[in-house]
Amino acid sequence: MDFVSGLTLSPSKKNSVWVIVDRFTKCAHLLEVNTTDSLDKLENLYILEIVRLHGVPKSIVSDRDPRFTSRFWGCLHSALGSRLHFSTSYHP
Numbered sequence: 001m002d003f004v005s006g007l008t009l010s011p012s013k014k015n016s017v018w019v020i021v022d023r024f025t026k027c028a029h030l031l032e033v034n035t036t037d038s039l040d041k042l043e044n045l046y047i048l049e050i051v052r053l054h055g056v057p058k059s060i061v062s063d064r065d066p067r068f069t070s071r072f073w074g075c076l077h078s079a080l081g082s083r084l085h086f087s088t089s090y091h092p
Contacts, residue, residue, distance in 0.1 A: 001018070001019070001020050001021075001060060001061070001062035001063070002018075002019050002062065002063050002065070003016050003017070003018055003019070003033070003035075003065065004016060004017045004019060005035050010032055012032060013034075014032035014033060014034055015034055015035060016032075016033050016034060016035050017030050017031065017032060017033070018030070018031040018032075018033045018042070018045070020046075020050055022054060023061075029049060029050060029053075031045055031049055033045070039073060043073075043076055051080075056080045056081060056082055057082050058081075058082065058083065059082060059083040059084075059085055060077065060082055060083070060084055060085065061085045061086070061087060062084070062085075062086060062087070063086065063087050064086050064087070
């Protein structure tokens with residue numbers, strides 16, 4: 001899971017893409033979002049677009065974006081029964 005940001009506005013007025021890849025099927029989901037979208041909005045989008053298609057994942061690997069390291073996101077996945085894993089911080 002990661003975000004691609006700094007894009008020009010899409011016709012639906014979104015400026016970022018949330019990239020979610022299923023490591024088993026290698027299926028990539030590209031979801032239009034705004035950099036200012038709240039965690040509630042991201043949670044709803046995640047459940048509507050990802051959990052609906054693949055079910056609740058056993059584990060998730062994401063970068064250390066503050067949206068993913070927040071207590072809210074951790075509690076959501078704890079309630080769903082998923083484990084969160086974070087990739088190493090960026091280092092050149």
